[in-house]
Amino acid sequence: MTLFLLLVGGIALLLLGGHYLVKHAVRLAARLLVSPLVIGLTIVAFGTSAPELVISLDAVLTGHDDIVIGNIIGSNIANLLLVLAVSALIFPVTVVRTTVRREGGVLIAASLLFALLARDGAFSGFDGFVLVACLVGYTASAFLLPSANDGGSSDDSEMTDSASRGATGIAIWRDLLVITGALAALALGSHLFVDGAVRLSLLLGVSEAIIGLTVVAIGTAAPEIVTAAIAALKRQSDVAIGNVIGSSIFNLLGIAGATALVSPIRVDPRFLGVDFGLMLAAGIIIVAGGLVLGRLGRTAGAVMLLAYIGYMLQLG
Secondary structure, three states, rough: OOHHHHHHHHHHHHHHHHHHHHHHHHHHHHHOOHHHHHHHHHHHHHHHOOHHHHHHHHHHHOOOOOHHHHHHHHHHHHHHHHHHHHHHHHOOEEEEHHHHHHHHHHHHHHHHHHHHOOOEEEEHHHHHHHHHHHHHHHHHHHHOOOOOOOOOOOOHHHHHHHHHHOOOHHHHHHHHHHHHHHHHHHHHHHHHHHHHHHHHHHHOOOOOHHHHHHHHHHHHHHHHHHHHHHHHOOOHHHHHHHHHHHHHHHHHHHHHHHHHHOOOEOOOHHHHHHHHHHHHHHHHHHHHHHHHHEEEEEEHHHHHHHHHEEEEEEOO
């Protein structure tokens, strides 16, 4: 009964938090005259990655390094295959080629940097500093560089109407307050879900590496899944794909970096084999597919979902 309550309560908070996060993130973007893509790449993406950060910090402080690395790589695989698949199956994700070229390039570069620093079998404090510095630079550029999505797939009429009412201080603070509450709901919901799921997995006798790559990764990716699904239902492709790319970048640079600054992370060589290879391949294929096709439709979504299911089966 306890496991059931943890899982159901977690899912309920995830749904509630995801709904209000997307709604008010788009409103905030409109009031500040900022593209929803930028909000998706930063506030939404970093916020929905908060559960991964909390769990990774707790894991490294308690000596469970495999859960940290498994969580990062597993969450990114879930982001790139499962989350985008859910979004595309609900409503085709329109891709702005300039955006995918730029942000996708950052994602691939971050993946390669992650692997390069992990080759010696550990992330040191200096490695953590390098990763966090790269994240700070990326975040600054997302706000300072001109948006590549002006006139993209966002609901332009909503942005125009909201902007015409003026970016009043009270309205902005109200949106920020709701976004903060939504992120808290996502974090708590993910914690409850992961707690219940990990307890269930431990009862089945599964290794920490597998738990990190599967149960913890899917559980901590649940906010991204819910947020992307709700964004797709609201036809906010910018928020959906921005959330996936931004969250994946944050996982590689922010979570690995911040955790390594707290304590060095031991890296099992197994993670740099099939697991990292699939993560990198998924990123390259999605970026290339987006550039060639200009959208990720339901067929692409089905292929990504089948690929993710195949990956889960081979882990078992």
